[in-house]
Amino acid sequence: MAIDIQPVQPLTSRAYKSEDTVIEVGKHRIGGGTLTLIGGPCSIESVDQVMSVADSIKNAGGQVLRGGAFKPRTSPYSFQGMGGDGLKILKKAGMQNDIPVITEVMSTDDFEAVEASADIIQIGARNMQNFHLLKRAGKSQKPILLKRGLSATIDEWLNAAEYIMAEGNSQVILCERGIRTFENYTRNTLDLSAIVAVKTLSHLPIIIDPSHATGRKEMVPAMAKAAIAAGADGLMIEVHNDPENALCDGPQSLKPEEFSVLADELRKIHEVVHNA
Numbered sequence: 001m002a003i004d005i006q007p008v009q010p011l012t013s014r015a016y017k018s019e020d021t022v023i024e025v026g027k028h029r030i031g032g033g034t035l036t037l038i039g040g041p042c043s044i045e046s047v048d049q050v051m052s053v054a055d056s057i058k059n060a061g062g063q064v065l066r067g068g069a070f071k072p073r074t075s076p077y078s079f080q081g082m083g084g085d086g087l088k089i090l091k092k093a094g095m096q097n098d099i100p101v102i103t104e105v106m107s108t109d110d111f112e113a114v115e116a117s118a119d120i121i122q123i124g125a126r127n128m129q130n131f132h133l134l135k136r137a138g139k140s141q142k143p144i145l146l147k148r149g150l151s152a153t154i155d156e157w158l159n160a161a162e163y164i165m166a167e168g169n170s171q172v173i174l175c176e177r178g179i180r181t182f183e184n185y186t187r188n189t190l191d192l193s194a195i196v197a198v199k200t201l202s203h204l205p206i207i208i209d210p211s212h213a214t215g216r217k218e219m220v221p222a223m224a225k226a227a228i229a230a231g232a233d234g235l236m237i238e239v240h241n242d243p244e245n246a247l248c249d250g251p252q253s254l255k256p257e258e259f260s261v262l263a264d265e266l267r268k269i270h271e272v273v274h275n276a
Helices: 047-059 084-097 108-117 131-138 154-166 193-201 210-214 217-229 256-275
Strands: 023-025 028-030 036-040 064-066 101-104 120-123 144-147 172-176 206-208 234-238
Touching: 036 047, 036 256, 047 064, 047 084, 047 256, 064 084, 084 101, 084 108, 101 108, 108 120, 108 131, 120 131, 131 154, 144 154, 154 172, 154 193, 172 193, 193 206, 206 217, 210 217, 210 234, 217 234, 217 256, 234 256
Parallel strands: 036 064, 036 234, 064 101, 101 120, 120 144, 144 172, 172 206, 206 234
Antiparallel strands: 023 028
16 A cells, blocks of 8 residues: 655645745736725625626726625525626636636535636635645645634644645735734734744745624724735735625625725735835
8 A cells, every 4th residue: 555655844844945936827917916895795695796796806906806605604594605606707807807806615526616617715714624626626736725723733734735735836825814812802813923834834825804703894904004014915805895784794894985995905005015
């Protein structure tokens, strides 16, 4: 029986690759000093909703449109997403607005459908250690955005990325989305120190999701700015055209005009940080 031989250095590590990994998505490059802004609704709810938001994200200078077709929810009675119909809507919105799209995959059963519709495939926090899913992602030709688990250490997070890379897919983007602590004012606790830790330990790009991290829209702009100041490669921000009536995560979603203002501010901070 063949025995797997571990690499001398982890594939995710700076020891294995000293220069930053840069991932090309459409006309945009993620990592290597660029600023990536990903925006869109937590859940795809209708054609009009996604088309409206997609247009706003593109006009604000965002590079990637997000939208959930399959939604892992804490309660089984919460809206679970539109599934395959949602994928079709997201893909159409991306094509019509000439913007790459990202959506979450929850199961190996749905992987091919998501792979056919998305430019970037997201593996959510609850699936960070779903090793069958990670291995399937490793066989994909698409970039994988890997969110940090609710209570995962940085080492566990990087090892999850290692599962993907060990199968041959080196296009991994790490996403810090807050971890679970004793604090209950915010939805989670945003670990901005993870940016510096990841940049020290790994060559992979890292983006921040301040929407899920805080759960409060009024906190999103400040945390987004702090993330860019700390050296993050980008942000994933929830944007909804009618957050008061959103079927998922309305309280943490910015309106399109708020996203546009924030995007301008983030570009200015990014310019200062990278020209310092």
